[in-house]
Amino acid sequence: MLAGIGLFVAPAFADLRRATAEVILVCERNVYVALRDSLPPLRNDRVIFRRRKETLATGLVNSTLNGELAVVLVISGSMAKVRKLAKVEVWFERSQMPPRPVLRVGYPATSRANLLFACDNLDLAFALPSGAYRAGPTTVRSSTWIRDPALPLSRPWPDTLIARFFEDATDEEIALERGELDVAIFWPGELSRHMREQSRWQTHSFGMYEWGFLGAEADSSPGDPATDPALTALNRELFADDLRYVIQTKAPLGPVRYEVDLACPGWRQMQRLLDRYASTTTRRVRLAFVERDSTSGNGAEPDGIVPLFILRCPMVCREELEPYLDALDRSTLVNALKCQVRKRTR
Numbered sequence: 001m002l003a004g005i006g007l008f009v010a011p012a013f014a015d016l017r018r019a020t021a022e023v024i025l026v027c028e029r030n031v032y033v034a035l036r037d038s039l040p041p042l043r044n045d046r047v048i049f050r051r052r053k054e055t056l057a058t059g060l061v062n063s064t065l066n067g068e069l070a071v072v073l074v075i076s077g078s079m080a081k082v083r084k085l086a087k088v089e090v091w092f093e094r095s096q097m098p099p100r101p102v103l104r105v106g107y108p109a110t111s112r113a114n115l116l117f118a119c120d121n122l123d124l125a126f127a128l129p130s131g132a133y134r135a136g137p138t139t140v141r142s143s144t145w146i147r148d149p150a151l152p153l154s155r156p157w158p159d160t161l162i163a164r165f166f167e168d169a170t171d172e173e174i175a176l177e178r179g180e181l182d183v184a185i186f187w188p189g190e191l192s193r194h195m196r197e198q199s200r201w202q203t204h205s206f207g208m209y210e211w212g213f214l215g216a217e218a219d220s221s222p223g224d225p226a227t228d229p230a231l232t233a234l235n236r237e238l239f240a241d242d243l244r245y246v247i248q249t250k251a252p253l254g255p256v257r258y259e260v261d262l263a264c265p266g267w268r269q270m271q272r273l274l275d276r277y278a279s280t281t282t283r284r285v286r287l288a289f290v291e292r293d294s295t296s297g298n299g300a301e302p303d304g305i306v307p308l309f310i311l312r313c314p315m316v317c318r319e320e321l322e323p324y325l326d327a328l329d330r331s332t333l334v335n336a337l338k339c340q341v342r343k344r345t346r
Helices: 169-177 193-197 229-239 267-275 319-328 330-334
Strands: 012-018 021-027 030-035 046-051 054-065 069-077 089-096 102-108 119-124 133-138 142-147 160-166 183-185 205-217 243-245 257-260 284-291 305-317 337-341
Touching: 021 089, 030 046, 030 054, 046 069, 102 169, 160 169, 169 183, 169 305, 183 330, 205 330, 205 337, 229 243, 229 267, 229 305, 257 267, 284 305, 305 319, 305 330, 319 330
Parallel strands: 102 160, 102 183, 257 284
Antiparallel strands: 012 089, 021 030, 030 069, 046 054, 046 089, 054 069, 119 337, 133 142, 142 160, 183 305, 205 284, 205 305, 243 305
16 A cells, blocks of 8 residues: 555646736746736636747736735746846636536525624525536535536536635634635635634635625715725724735825714724724725625626725635635635525614
8 A cells, every 4th residue: 555645637628818917026836817808817827928939938817816816836838037127918718627526615694794794695606507517415505506417617626625614713614624614715804813823724815795885975986995094904804814905096085084974883893993094084984895886797886885895704624625615616605695685774
């Protein structure tokens, strides 16, 4: 019996295409590529660097950042002596990863509120062709789906998909650490400091939650949240930077006082923090979680609402599963959660 020997299977590739991208830096074998495509590359995708018809180097995507930057590890050829990086053509070739036999995903249960919203009802519906999965065993705390192998899918969805629902975020973390889950999904700000600081889980990534955002109800924009000390502190201290700024083009109109919508379950904590930065001005800006209309996709924002932050849900898994989640599309797993937000009048 052989022990301690890992088996590496080289990925297959398909769909070679030229990307709208630019090489911005070469550091030894790492090439940094600024991305402009709406469909960015994934980890382990193959990259070919060309100048005219000459192939300069090939490599594999080692990591990506917010779909805006890719770090490519060169495995053949060299970019070290290339002087005019802007002249280099960047070609991507998508890796083809086989489906996993089983994928076990942890989700928040309906009863699990977060700082921004609570759910009266929560459904789980994946954006997949009709008939891709049939229902398997289902309980109050878990659901199972079994894939139809006769129906081809564009991504490597697992043969069996198991979703488990947790009323408490700590219980979900424990299940992940015990190996009872392959990936755990959390609402913004939920993931504990313990999990964030453990080296084993520090590579956690995010899926964008498209069904809502944190916005401001005001006559005009309160400005760029990235430069507002109150909003910056709110994101850092209560949400562990899980929110992502929506950059505004208008300059702030001077001091404001933020008032948190009482419908937010965490309005007291949020208000207490924002009051540390409150001004004596009479200008008020009301912060509220805004639910998007799921029937019209992302849609347009309601009148009088200025988006400040979009929501990122932390997704935690073992490091070796990261490429698989990239290929599967993290946001698809996150946005399967359809929350009917509990309303409360002020």
